[in-house]
Amino acid sequence: MNREAFQCLDLRSAAAGVVSGDFTSRELVEAMLAGIIERDPAIRAFVHVDADDALRQADAADARRGPGGGRLNGVPVAVKDVLNVAGQPCGCASRILEGYRAPYDATAVARLRREGAVVVGRTNMDEFAMGSTTENSVHGPTLNPWNHGRVPGGSSGGSAAAVASREALAALGSDTGGSVRQPASFCGCVGLKPSYGRISRYGLTAYASSLDQIGPLTTNVRDAALLLNIMSGRDPLDSTSVPDPAPCADDGWAAAGLKGMKLGLPREYFGAGLDPEVAWAVRAAADACAALGAELVEVALPHTEYAIAAYYIIATAEASANLARFDGVRYGRRADGASDPYDLYTRTRAEGFGAEVKRRIILGTYVLSSGYYEAYYRSAQKVRTLIRRDFERAFGQCDAMLAPVAPTAAYRLGETTDDPLKMYLGDILTVTANLAGICGLSVPCGLTDDGLPVGLQVLGPFLGEERVLRVGAAYETARGPFPEPHGGAA
Amino acid sequence: MTEANESGAMDVAYVARLARLALTPEEAETFQRQLDHIVGYVRKIGELDVSGVEPTAHAAVLSNVFRPDEARHGIEHDVALGNAPRSADGQFLVPRIVE
Amino acid sequence: MKYLTTIGLEVHVQLRTRSKMFCACGTGFGAPPNTQVCPVCLGYPGAMPVMNEEAIRLTVMTGLALGCAIPAFSKFDRKSYFYPDMPKNYQISQYDCPLCDGGAVEFESGGQGRRVRMVRIHLEEDVAKNMHFPSFSGVDFNRAGVPLMEIVTQPDMGSPEEAMDFLLALKQTLSYLGVSDCNLEEGNVRCDVNCSVRPDGQEELGTKTEIKNLNTFKGVFHALRHELDRQVDVLESGGRVTQETRRWDADQGVTYSMRSKEDAHDYRYFPEPDLMPVELDAATVGEWRAAIPELPGARRARLTAEYGIPGYAAGVIAADRAVADYFEAAARASKNAKAVSNWVMTEMLRLLGERGMTIGNARVTPGALARLVSLVDSGVVSSTAAKDVFAAMFESGGDPDALVREKGLAQVSDASEIEAIVDRAMEENPKSVADFMQGKSAAAKFLVGQVMRLSRGKANPKLVNEILERKLGAE
Known part of the structure; x- marks a missing residue:
């Protein structure tokens, strides 16, 4: 097999190739590493690749080759820099975690390893998953493989860019307000945000604990389903993980079509501010679903306009506590010459955090502080209830919903740097799923005239992943192969 | 402790102290401007009448998620201290705490 | 002018669990620094807390024992403050929905019955230990995350004495419940006090x-x-008391104001998103309630009623659950509970105290003590000799009958044997016999003493008196 053929494998074929002896895991991993060496300098999707370690893992996988080796035996995956992998740095694209080495595996990573997966490298992200562009990184921005003048989206921009450019067969991201779905949309790959609690968060460096979910980024829907199946299920180390059995990764989905399914189009998601090219691509995808037998219905999510405000209050409040632990005492970077602990904290954190993280910590501290808690945090939690009810009502009228992922295709580099609110407002179509705890999938559905990918978002009810994956798989099959990124300068 | 003031404007310098972030004067000024803008926007939620609405703290509905009282070894002492920027005699070091 | 005092307490009690509140690290005291730590209790990125069910159970049991209401819904919150003993720079505690509401402790103080009401009992995680050196401080996270129950009282105490008696009564109850080791040397119980005049x-x-x-x-x-x-x-000097937090300097014997750079205290409580609420159903609470043992007050009353021992003795014995258990086991095996209570209160507690032992590792079994009491009551050994037997059993255990035999401590009750000894004592002490004849009755006591000496304490004192009286009367 040539290098390119390796890089275009789906996960099942890759695993089957290793089991059958068509190729070794070492050959597969070497091909992926070669792709990284060749293409990553242009897009900078990876922040850490330990080739020797990856090849050691590959050799171990080859040694246990056979039916018992696991469903991903010898198959390389990349992980976002926010996940703890034993023995590896886990920098969260932040200066403040300089020098930190994780002493343990995140549960999601452990479950992939249990199936024989090879962790091949760590991908770039917005610092502590705060951002929608992967520009807020101590390593500098990752560039969009489709157009190097554009951002890959964020915060899991490194994972999306790595998968889109075939530097990784699949990657893990995390989605707090759209951080898997939006970069998947911007980079033309598949991204799944599972329902809250579906995949254990143990080992995922927390941004906003009540919203965070780990999700896979893949080249196709079936791969996302397989990774979900492997990673999901109750984890005794995460009290918020749901006990329900993992959704299956069925082969029959695409063939079954969408007959009998009611797909909702939320009115508010097609309103003002939606780029006409994006709207057109998503409507075309909806029509394709109708052609597969689905019935399209319009549904209402009336509290959508309050979602961004509620999201940024809740997410930053939780973040302000979650990030308090980065203080230069137990791990990571520490400011020199501090005279007392107060001084140590303020200086370490001033040096260690980037501007966006500081902004969000200050906002989150403010909304929780004495005199403001009721007006901001508690009100936002109540708005969250209203948004959840919106979805409950709407899912009474449909099985799943179709919507755009983001109002536009990928931003230009630097476009939102000086106007954080503008970047926040771009999250309007994704944050609702996190607030409500439901699942959402991004599947590429078209290109703009500029040649930038557009994603179709499929939203399903809480723990309704099977429906969402079924719709995604059926649509994807009908759509046919999606073009490959051509890269190139702006 | 500052109470909610009339205008509701955020005192960035004070909040940054609460959050243990040292800000340069330039940063303080930029953040003040940006955050005034952002707070002005998020205040939007005040438009909704949410009286009588239960707050949602968790997206999943679970309760009594417990762990049995069993002790297990955690991480090795050397590993724990190996991550520490400064340590001595098995302890993490900080500048002297004055009470 | 006369002043009235008002005191309220917040008592932090380390619970007796094998593992920490939110992780599986051990809770043993005295381990080398930072050897009972893991990603959770070190506040590592990505680590998550999981509630220890036993800590919840022990807290709720305490609440039930103190008459608290157990709300159907309880939750944990994050309390934010930066301090080097805090691994996450927030503490997982409980803000507005604690595990237990209300309740009261009843006890005696200054000879009067008192009642101190509780505000609440909640559960939280303990912090690390700081050690201070000349130019830096060290942090040991072994204690960080140990379950800590906080008992908050109403300001119902009127004097330091009453506060002390309250704490002793509370400690007794907690020890009875077995929820804490209550070992003060190991810092198991720590208090914050509020007071005003x-x-x-x-x-x-x-x-x-x-x-x-x-x-x-x-x-x-x-x-x-x-x-x-x-x-x-x-107040006397015309000043005003400032509301503030102070520290106690035990060496200097003074309190002093805590000055710190922390100008702002704003705990910013919000619900802990990593933990789900606690919603206990009636069956679970009922099951935990059933596990509550008889508490010190009730036991004191029952010991008096059931065994007929004086109130004071019942108080001393009931103060420690294990001592009371021991007493009851011995008393049930004996026909003379009062004598058993005397042995426990005097010899047993004295020797245990001298050796720094607890009754749990005493070698004298309750059955052996009961047998010893019956040997005294039936006249087999004198009470003096019985003390030797007890002391021997305390050292190395054993059966009282065998010890009496081995040591030859059985009382001599054979009249002819005693007559012979009395004769010998009278022969050896003619002057005392003469004194007695001249009406000095004290001389008889001396002669009894001599008989006891010659019999090495074994002669039955009652018989000695009878025989001596008879013989002297015959002179």
């Missing part, structure tokens, strides 16, 4: 101060005494 006749309470982190009951007592005096002095 006001002139007699004034309705509203005076301005209070808080003294934090007192880890002995004596410290609570002395700190309160000092602080209350200080407040009175301030």
